[in-house]
Amino acid sequence: MNVLVIGGAGYIGSHCCKALSQAGYTPIVYDNLSKGHAHAVKWGPLEVGDTADGERLHDVVRRYDVRGAIYLASFIEVSESVVDSLSYYHNNVANTVSVLQQLQSIGAFVFSSTAAVYGEPKTIPIKEDTELHPINPYGWSKFMSERIIQDQFASGGVPYAILRYFNAAGADPYGEIGEEHEPESHLIPRACLSVLNGKCSFPVYGSDYPTRDGTAIRDYIHVTDLANAHVLALSHLLDGGQPDIFNLGSGQGLTVLEVLQALREASGEVLDLRFEDRRPGDPAVLLADARKAKRVLGWRPAITEPEDIVGTAFAFLKSRALRDAPVYLRQLSA
Numbered sequence: 001m002n003v004l005v006i007g008g009a010g011y012i013g014s015h016c017c018k019a020l021s022q023a024g025y026t027p028i029v030y031d032n033l034s035k036g037h038a039h040a041v042k043w044g045p046l047e048v049g050d051t052a053d054g055e056r057l058h059d060v061v062r063r064y065d066v067r068g069a070i071y072l073a074s075f076i077e078v079s080e081s082v083v084d085s086l087s088y089y090h091n092n093v094a095n096t097v098s099v100l101q102q103l104q105s106i107g108a109f110v111f112s113s114t115a116a117v118y119g120e121p122k123t124i125p126i127k128e129d130t131e132l133h134p135i136n137p138y139g140w141s142k143f144m145s146e147r148i149i150q151d152q153f154a155s156g157g158v159p160y161a162i163l164r165y166f167n168a169a170g171a172d173p174y175g176e177i178g179e180e181h182e183p184e185s186h187l188i189p190r191a192c193l194s195v196l197n198g199k200c201s202f203p204v205y206g207s208d209y210p211t212r213d214g215t216a217i218r219d220y221i222h223v224t225d226l227a228n229a230h231v232l233a234l235s236h237l238l239d240g241g242q243p244d245i246f247n248l249g250s251g252q253g254l255t256v257l258e259v260l261q262a263l264r265e266a267s268g269e270v271l272d273l274r275f276e277d278r279r280p281g282d283p284a285v286l287l288a289d290a291r292k293a294k295r296v297l298g299w300r301p302a303i304t305e306p307e308d309i310v311g312t313a314f315a316f317l318k319s320r321a322l323r324d325a326p327v328y329l330r331q332l333s334a
């Protein structure tokens with residue numbers, strides 16, 4: 001069965017394609033390559049196109065007889081969304097409408113949402129029915145898309161699974177794909193790249209949070225586990241399961257210092273830390289209650305050790321750095 005993966009040339013999308021292929025589906029990637037990479041599309045055809053281009057999308061859906069879709073394409077940078085909100089509302093919200101208009105005949109629509117829809121919640125761990133209070137345009141763009149997706153279903157549209165990811169992390173354990181954002185704003189790849197580039201000073205934002213070591217706690221979920229949840233959500237809907245919203249997180253938080261300790265174990269390198277003030281809008285703790293995904297979808301995260309989450313990210317970025325390095329550097333490291 002052909003499944004459309006919109007944004008499938010990106011970080012999470014490429015891991016979804018691998019998981020779909022392993023489960024017997026053929027992933028058809030639709031991506032404008034604005035942020036993604038053609039070399040990450042390995043498990044099915046790549047159709048280069050924009051989500052705003054309804055005619056092109058319609059043609060792809062018809063030609064491949066697509067039965068389900070995973071919709072990951074969006075802009076993802078919180079800070080960029082604050083300074084350029086209209087681009088975010090255009091790509092993440094207006095284009096959600098365009099995409100849904102072309103997908104009304106399919107049986108399952110899996111949507112990438114985010115913990116950013118919760119803002120700074122008062123109760124931890126965060127359940128799906130926690131009140132939504134986004135605190136930046138990125139979070140609002142996902143909030144609005146969620147609403148649009150639910151409303152179109154209520155008026156006879158396509159069944160949905162909205163997946164609210166916490167912090168996606170790590171890379172394919174076989175090193176075939178990984179996180180290649182440009183610029184990179186996520187803690188784990190930034191710290192890995194800092195080690196690989198030999199940078200001496202690495203910033204840690206906030207060391208006076210009320211947490212076990214004073215640094216902020218986040219819920220890191222391995223990208224392979226995240227990808228497997230998409231396959232389960234898709235099958236759930238295709239089998240006639242109820243549309244629903246699911247948190248995807250490990251429920252086990254790591255502080256920034258614990259992440260950096262795991263990197264130290266994976267790389268053998270020690271980063272020189274520079275402690276900075278907290279950044280506005282960065283809560284002390286974000287932790288998922290993901291029991292619903294476990295109960296309804298039968299989802300079980302498998303890669304949960306910090307050394308494995310951080311270690312797979314480091315291994316991928318190291319191999320990429322060596323591949324891209326001049327020949328003499330490769331010889332030196334051999």
Ligand SMILES: NC(=O)c1ccc[n+]([C@@H]2O[C@H](COP(=O)([O-])OP(=O)(O)OC[C@H]3O[C@@H](n4cnc5c(N)ncnc54)[C@H](O)[C@@H]3O)[C@@H](O)[C@H]2O)c1
Nearest residue numbers: 007009010011012032034035036050051072073112114168
């Ligand atoms: N990375 C995380 O930790 C995280 C956390 C929560 C939610 N999410 C959500 O998951 C999804 C995927 O995130 P990612 O980290 O893989 O991002 P990514 O940037 O690596 O992937 C997004 C892909 O979508 C494509 N794309 C963007 N706009 C497009 C358009 N208009 N038409 C066609 N293709 C377009 C890009 O080229 C890219 O390949 C996003 O919706 C993001 O909001 C990510």
